[in-house]
Structure formats: structure tokens, C-alpha cells
Amino acid sequence: MSKLELSGVSKTYGATVALRRGDLSVEAGEVHVLVGSNGSGKSTLCKIVAGSVKPDGGRVAIDGEPVAIGGPKASKAKGIGIFYQELSLAAHRTVEENICLADMPVTAGLFVDRKALSKRAEKYIALFETVSGDDFAAETVVGNLRADQRQLVEIMKTLATEAPILIFDEPTSALDRAQAERFFEILGDLKAEGRSIIFISHRMDEIFAVGDRVTVMRDGETVGTRILAETEPTAVIQLMVGSKDDLAEAAVNPPDAAERSGTPVLEVSGFSGPGFRDISFSVAAGEILGFGGLHGQGQSAVLRSLFGAEPYGGGRISLEGTPVHYSNPRDAILLGMAYVSGDRGRDGIVNGRPIFENVVPVHFLRNGLKIVQPKVLKKRVDPALDALRTKYASLWQAINSLSGGNQQKVVIARWLVDQPTVLLLDDPTKGVDLSAKSDLFALIRELAREGMGIVLYSSEDAELLNNADRILVFNQGRVTRELTGADRTRFNLYHAAYEAAS
Amino acid sequence: MTAVAATRPPGRLKRVFERYPFLPAFCIFIVLLALNGVFSPASLSARGLTGLLSTYLALMLLAIGQTFVVYASDIDFSNGAILSLVNVVIIVFMEQMGGSGLSVTAALAVGIGVGLACGLVNGIVVAALRLQAVVATFATSIFFTGLALYVLPVAGTPAPRLFWRTYGGRFFEVPFVVFAALGIALIVYLLVRTRLVTRLLAVGDDAQAAYQSGLPVTLIRIGGYALSGVFAALAAFCVTGDTASGDPLVGAKMTLFGVAAVVLGGTALSGGFGTVVGSALGAFIIGLINALVYFVGTPSQWQNLVQGLVILIALMLGIMVSRRARA
Numbered sequence: 120m121s122k123l124e125l126s127g128v129s130k131t132y133g134a135t136v137a138l139r140r141g142d143l144s145v146e147a148g149e150v151h152v153l154v155g156s157n158g159s160g161k162s163t164l165c166k167i168v169a170g171s172v173k174p175d176g177g178r179v180a181i182d183g184e185p186v187a188i189g190g191p192k193a194s195k196a197k198g199i200g201i202f203y204q205e206l207s208l209a210a211h212r213t214v215e216e217n218i219c220l221a222d223m224p225v226t227a228g229l230f231v232d233r234k235a236l237s238k239r240a241e242k243y244i245a246l247f248e249t250v251s252g253d254d255f256a257a258e259t260v261v262g263n264l265r266a267d268q269r270q271l272v273e274i275m276k277t278l279a280t281e282a283p284i285l286i287f288d289e290p291t292s293a294l295d296r297a298q299a300e301r302f303f304e305i306l307g308d309l310k311a312e313g314r315s316i317i318f319i320s321h322r323m324d325e326i327f328a329v330g331d332r333v334t335v336m337r338d339g340e341t342v343g344t345r346i347l348a349e350t351e352p353t354a355v356i357q358l359m360v361g362s363k364d365d366l367a368e369a370a371v372n373p374p375d376a377a378e379r380s381g382t383p384v385l386e387v388s389g390f391s392g393p394g395f396r397d398i399s400f401s402v403a404a405g406e407i408l409g410f411g412g413l414h415g416q417g418q419s420a421v422l423r424s425l426f427g428a429e430p431y432g433g434g435r436i437s438l439e440g441t442p443v444h445y446s447n448p449r450d451a452i453l454l455g456m457a458y459v460s461g462d463r464g465r466d467g468i469v470n471g472r473p474i475f476e477n478v479v480p481v482h483f484l485r486n487g488l489k490i491v492q493p494k495v496l497k498k499r500v501d502p503a504l505d506a507l508r509t510k511y512a513s514l515w516q517a518i519n520s521l522s523g524g525n526q527q528k529v530v531i532a533r534w535l536v537d538q539p540t541v542l543l544l545d546d547p548t549k550g551v552d553l554s555a556k557s558d559l560f561a562l563i564r565e566l567a568r569e570g571m572g573i574v575l576y577s578s579e580d581a582e583l584l585n586n587a588d589r590i591l592v593f594n595q596g597r598v599t600r601e602l603t604g605a606d607r608t609r610f611n612l613y614h615a616a617y618e619a620a621s
Numbered sequence: 622m623t624a625v626a627a628t629r630p631p632g633r634l635k636r637v638f639e640r641y642p643f644l645p646a647f648c649i650f651i652v653l654l655a656l657n658g659v660f661s662p663a664s665l666s667a668r669g670l671t672g673l674l675s676t677y678l679a680l681m682l683l684a685i686g687q688t689f690v691v692y693a694s695d696i697d698f699s700n701g702a703i704l705s706l707v708n709v710v711i712i713v714f715m716e717q718m719g720g721s722g723l724s725v726t727a728a729l730a731v732g733i734g735v736g737l738a739c740g741l742v743n744g745i746v747v748a749a750l751r752l753q754a755v756v757a758t759f760a761t762s763i764f765f766t767g768l769a770l771y772v773l774p775v776a777g778t779p780a781p782r783l784f785w786r787t788y789g790g791r792f793f794e795v796p797f798v799v800f801a802a803l804g805i806a807l808i809v810y811l812l813v814r815t816r817l818v819t820r821l822l823a824v825g826d827d828a829q830a831a832y833q834s835g836l837p838v839t840l841i842r843i844g845g846y847a848l849s850g851v852f853a854a855l856a857a858f859c860v861t862g863d864t865a866s867g868d869p870l871v872g873a874k875m876t877l878f879g880v881a882a883v884v885l886g887g888t889a890l891s892g893g894f895g896t897v898v899g900s901a902l903g904a905f906i907i908g909l910i911n912a913l914v915y916f917v918g919t920p921s922q923w924q925n926l927v928q929g930l931v932i933l934i935a936l937m938l939g940i941m942v943s944r945r946a947r948a
Binding site: 169171190194195201203206207209212216220221225229230231260 | 639811814815816817819820822823826827829830831832833834835836837893894
């Protein structure tokens with residue numbers, strides 16, 4: 120009998136299926152690894168077990184007994200502890216308070232028992248004593264810690280639940296080698312105590328070093344479970360990739376290398392900043408350069424810094440052969456940079472305002488216009504919107520009344536009134552429907568053909584493989600591999616993305 | 622591999638400010654106290670300070686209660702109205718019961734009950750029904766004011782002699798308000814050590830994280846509003862003692878002064894960070910500013926303008942100092 124058994128668990132958010140059919144069976148005294156590409160449903164599956172996401176369907180059983188998990192509190196009571204990928208720490212509280220947050224010892228049922236709290240936290244802090252760093256103390260405020268130390272606190276907090284079932288959703292992403300090693304030792308001890316451990320990781324070496332079995336997820340479904348001792352990394356990657364090990368469906372417009380003029384419009388060298396280091400690349404006029412890899416490996420950070428929206432630490436940027444310096448989006452726009460983010464709400468639309476007002480600001484900035492002349496401007500706005508086949512009733516309609524896909528088209532149209540030199544696309548199709556997606560990529564290819572340099576980051580691997588002429592794979596804030604021509608396969612992309620960063 | 626994002630280790634000044642976020646407020650408080658002494662030496666006498674304390678004890682209590690709500694990144698725009706309601710309820714209650722010692726004690730218990738009930742209503746509306754805190758507590762404030770006007774339509778019913786005599790009186794040569802302040806200090810000392818307050822701060826830091834950690838977030842937020850309601854009731858006792866009468870609108874203008882006191886004290890409106898001591902200092906800063914404006918002889922028609930300007934300057938100073946310290 121399995122300690123924890125999930126069968127046919129599903130979850131949909133509106134039109135997006137986060138988890139189609141999740142099956143998982145974990146034994147006591149086992150480290151069970153869960154792998155799958157971005158958005159394959161691993162985190163959703165874990166959050167369902169932890170009670171922070173309510174499933175739409177399926178069955179969860181602990182020790183063979185079907186259970187209903189009402190919320191995080193109920194899940195804890197049923198003996199489940201979870202490490203959240205995005206961490207669940209209170210930044211202004213101390214390390215020891217965070218470790219004991221869920222279950223603070225009290226005296227008289229009312230007052231925090233500081234002594235007992237320190238004592239309990241000390242036990243978990245001591246586990247990592249040798250690797251947590253000199254500036255790490257029980258009384259340190261969590262907000263003052265480094266990313267790796269915060270991750271250690273979240274691990275300690277998870278261990279403090281003393282739950283028989285422990286879930287670790289990417290616990291090692293910010294840890295250094297020594298810290299990760301120490302964590303694996305502890306995992307070994309927990310395993311020996313007979314606890315069940317679910318472990319999500321993107322590093323093949325880790326997976327094979329600590330796991331007993333692996334369950335692979337793809338597109339929201341469990342596709343198989345293997346015993347790790349009897350398999351090898353390529354087989355696991357093959358399972359993640361499935362039968363689609365090629366350029367997926369035929370590209371909308373097959374990239375044609377010969378069409379590239381070869382003159383670089385954007386050159387970046389030794390570019391470093393928060394979340395990425397030493398990035399160098401160049402984009403030729405007419406080229407679509409893809410950024411690939413797992414989510415959050417520095418791709419977005421590079422694009423945002425290139426647009427001047429985030430500061431960068433060092434490096435050189437040249438536009439059409441001329442070295443340039445700028446530190447804000449305003450200057451970047453004037454130099455001919457354009458940026459479209461997948462997070463429309465934050466970076467794209469001017470909420471509640473008409474389509475017209477959402478298209479013209481960049482045109483105003485680039486031409487130094489002062490007075491709004493709707494009739495004159497309409498002649499510039501209409502063709503830009505039409506080029507994207509944007510569906511709208513009137514230019515004066517509020518942008519919120521459009522679908523996600525059409526909103527994104529309006530945001531892109533903003534940049535097309537005056538042609539930019541470089542177009543930076545930061546996961547531009549997030550939450551965009553399929554037909555709008557194909558319109559968008561047809562247009563992007565068209566823009567490239569007209570001589571624009573395009574950098575595309577997409578969290579959907581198929582999009583990247585279908586549309587980019589060349590792919591730089593990001594891993595831990597660095598470019599670890601470049602895929603060109605026939606190398607651009609799903610297998611190679613996953614392989615590079617899941618390699619341990621050196 | 623090393624961590625990609627690294628933060629600098631905190632400097633010493635930063636650590637001091639983290640430990641005592643009310644330091645800028647304390648400095649402003651001392652400066653204002655000195656200025657008051659310069660323009661009106663009598664204001665620093667025991668009598669002058671007692672007067673200040675008895676007038677601004679209510680605002681201080683209101684600000685303290687607000688602090689707990691703000692900890693969880695909520696806000697209570699109705700605590701002034703709760704103050705008014707408790708004020709008129711106890712006035713009418715004591716009048717009907719005859720003003721004896723027993724009736725005063727009973728009135729105090731009823732007052733606390735009313736404050737607690739109002740706080741719970743706020744908490745349920747905001748945390749359980751998930752309405753916007755700003756608008757929802759503004760709405761309940763109108764509702765509570767309506768109730769107060771029903772209980773006592775016109776200001777004026779006097780408090781029993783025993784009540785204001787006690788508040789304005791002396792025991793063992795020490796003014797009663799000093800005992801009251803010490804009592805409040807003790808309550809606050811105990812309160813900040815409760816699990817509830819730590820949990821309020823954790824919720825204010827990141828409500829989603831707190832929920833995912835298994836904390837009962839809704840109950841915790843209701844707890845914050847309940848505290849605010851009870852402190853509004855305590856504030857109402859002080860107002861009743863100070864003015865010796867009932868007024869259904871007495872607290873309305875105090876609400877925002879209370880919020881200002883919280884911010885002056887260094888508590889973050891975004892939640893998760895702050896101190897009760899700061900809020901108490903903030904209330905007295907406002908009191909001292911009002912007194913100072915009067916002592917320097919500002920013509921009456923200019924008093925509001927000057928008062929507003931000085932509060933703005935105090936806010937700016939506080940923010941500038943703590944921002945620099947935390948950078």
C-alpha cells in the first residue's frame with residue numbers, strides 16, 4: 120500500500136488546463152522525483168496535495184484512505200509538509216519565527232513562548248550550520264538574507280513540520296554545491312526514518328543521485344514512472360519529450376537562414392545584472408533569436424535590462440554597430456528598442472483607457488509630439504492594428520473589453536507605428552489564444568523579413584522551436600548552449616536545459 | 622555555482638533602525654517637546670504635560686489599535702466612529718443607571734463589548750466577506766455613526782461626576798491619566814508578545830505565504846480588527862473622561878489623525894513591519910504640533926494650515942531618515 124496515492128487529479132483555470140490527469144504513487148521511505156518541462160503541471164500537483172490549490176477532480180489517498188484536503192491547514196494536519204518553489208516566508212520576521220510560523224509554541228494559550236520557539240528552531244538551524252554562512256543566525260530578519268539562505272530557511276520550515284510526507288518543489292535552485300549536498304544528506308536521513316519525499320528538480324545529476332523512482336509529467340499529464348537505478352538520463356528526457364522529437368508541427372513560416380542580411384543590429388557582450396551573468400550574443404537584421412531553457416533562468420531579466428527597465432551591472436550594448444548607453448526605457452525607445460511583455464497587466468496595457476491611447480504613446484515619445492490630433496494619428500494607428508488583424512469595434516473602446524490576444528496585439532501595434540530596430544519579446548503569448556498566437560508569429564516573421572532584429576523568449580518550447588532561427592539555452596543565468604539549424608530539437612533543448620550548470 | 626542575487630549584509634545603522642523603527646519619530650518628538658518648552662515654558666511643567674496626556678491619550682489608543690490592523694496590511698477607517706458610538710452608549714447607559722460606582726463599572730464593560738462587536742463586524746466584512754478594507758470600513762463608519770446618532774441625537778448629555786472626577790483626578794499625588802498610561806503600557810507590553818500579533822505581522826508580510834504556511838489568515842485579520850475595536854472603546858473612555866459629555870460625532874475627525882500617527886511612528890501601511898511604541902509617539906507628535914501652533918501665536922484662521930504643513934514636514938523627515946538608514 121502506498122503512503123500517498125493520487126489518481127486522475129485535475130485542475131483548470133478558466134480556459135487553461137494546468138493539470139489534465141495527475142497520477143502519482145509514493146511509498147514510505149522513498150525519494151520520489153517529479154520531472155517535466157515548464158507548465159507540465161508538477162507544481163499544481165504538489166499544491167493540490169498541500170491544500171493550497173483545490174482540485175477539480177480526482178482522488179487523493181493517504182495510507183489507502185481517501186482524503187479530502189480542505190486547505191493548507193488541513194493538509195498539515197494530515198501529515199503533509201511542503202517547500203514552496205516561490206517560498207512562503209515572511210520577510211520582516213526572523214529566521215526562527217519563520218521556521219516555527221505555522222505552529223508557534225505558546226504559553227497560557229496566548230503568548231509566544233520565545234524560549235521554546237528558539238529551541239525548536241535551533242534544531243533545524245543546526246542541521247545546516249556548516250553551510251548556511253557566517254551571517255546566518257536565528258535572529259536574522261529573513262529579508263536581509265541572500266537568496267540561497269532564504270531557500271535554506273524554507274527548507275528548515277518544511278522540515279519543522281515533521282510531517283511523514285514531505286514535498287520539495289525545486290528546493291535547490293539557489294543553493295550552492297555544499298548546501299545542496301548537505302540537503303541531500305538530510306534527505307537520506309529522512310528516507311531512513313521512513314518518510315515519503317516528493318522531490319522536484321531540473322538537474323539530472325541531482326535526480327539520479329538522490330531519487331529512488333521518477334515520475335515524468337508532460338502537458339499536464341503523468342506519462343510514466345521509472346525506477347531510477349534501472350534507467351538513464353537520456354531515457355528520462357526522451358519520456359519528457361515524448362514522440363514530438365522534431366521541429367514539432369511545421370513552422371508557420373519556415374525560417375530561412377539565407378534571407379538574413381548578416382549585419383548585426385544588436386550586439387551584446389559581457390552583459391551582467393541581477394539574475395544573469397556574462398551574456399554575449401548578436402542579433403542580425405532579419406533574424407529571430409530565441410531564448411530558451413527552464414523558466415526564470417535569466418531570460419526575462421536580460422530582456423528587461425536590455426530595455427532599460429531594470430538596471431544592469433556591466434557589459435556593452437551596440438545598436439547597428441554604435442555603442443550605446445542608457446538607463447531607462449525612455450532612452451531605449453528613442454534608440455529604437457521595443458519591448459513586449461507577457462505580463463500585459465504590469466508592463467503592457469494602460470488599463471481602462473481606449474485602444475487609441477494604448478497605441479499612440481510610443482509614437483508620441485519617438486516623435487516628440489505635444490498635441491493629440493486624433494484624425495491625423497488615426498491614419499498611423501489603423502494600419503498598425505490592421506497588420507495584426509486586431510479585432511475591435513472602435514478605437515475609443517476601452518482596452519479591457521478586448522480578449523487577451525487582442526489586447527496583446529494592441530500592445531504590439533504600439534511599436535509598429537514607427538518601426539523599431541530591435542524588438543524584444545518577453546514570453547509574449549502568455550494567456551493568448553491559439554489563433555491570435557499564430558497571427559502574432561506570422562507578423563513577427565514578417566517584421567524580421569523587413570529587417571528588424573528580434574529576440575524572443577518563450578516559456579513554451581514548441582513556440583521557440585517553431586519560430587526562432589537560433590536558440591540560446593539559459594541555465595542559472597548563463598547561456599550554456601546555442602542551438603542552430605537541425606540541432607533545434609526538443610531533445611537538445613531539454614538536454615541543455617536540464618544539464619547541471621557547471 | 623553561487624546564488625545569482627546577493628544582498629549586501631546590513632549596516633549597523635540599518636540594524637538599529639530595524640530594531641527601533643520609531644527612532645525618527647522619537648527624535649521629532651524630542652525636538653517638538655523642546656520647541657514647546659521654548660515658546661511656552663509652562664507646557665513642560667508637570668501640569669502642562671498631564672494636560673497634554675489627558676487630551677491625547679484617546680488619539681494614542683486609537684493609533685495603537687490601528688497599528689494592529691495595519692500590521693496585517695489592512696486599515697480601519699471606522700475606529701473614530703466606534704469611539705463616538707462607545708462614547709454615547711456609555712453616557713446614556715450611565716445616565717439611565719444613575720451614575721453610581723457600579724453603573725460606571727457596568728458601563729465600561731458594555732463599552733468594551735460594543736467596541737469589540739464593532740471590531741468583529743469590521744473584521745467579518747473585510748476578511749471573511751473580502752470587501753476592500755478602505756471602502757468597507759468607511760461604510761461601517763457611516764453605519765456606526767448612524768447608530769451613535771440614534772443613541773444620542775444631540776451632543777451634550779453630561780457624564781456622571783464620578784467619571785470625569787476620576788479621569789481628571791489624582792491618586793497619591795499622581796494624576797489618574799499617568800496610571801492610565803502605565804496601564805496601557807502594560808497591556809501593550811503583553812499584547813506585542815502574543816501569538817496573534819506575530820501572526821498579524823506575518824499576514825501583512827505576505828498573506829499568500831501565510832495562508833500556504835497553514836495560518837488561519839481570515840481569523841487572524843478579524844483578530845486585528847477586534848483589537849482595533851477594543852482600543853477604540855478604551856479611547857472612548859478617555860474622551861468621555863476628558864470632555865465629560867456625550868457627542869455622537871466626537872471621533873470622526875480623529876480617525877485620520879490616528880492613521881497619520883501610525884505612519885509617523887514608522888509603521889509601514891503595506892503591512893508586516895512597525896511598532897506600537899512608534900504609533901503612540903506619533904499621536905503625541907500630533908498633539909505637540911497642535912500645541913506648538915497655538916503657543917507660537919499663530920492667528921486662529923491660519924492654525925489649520927500651519928498644523929497641516931508641520932505634520933507634512935514631520936512625515937517627510939521621518940521617511941527621509943528611515944529611507945536613508947535602510948538603504
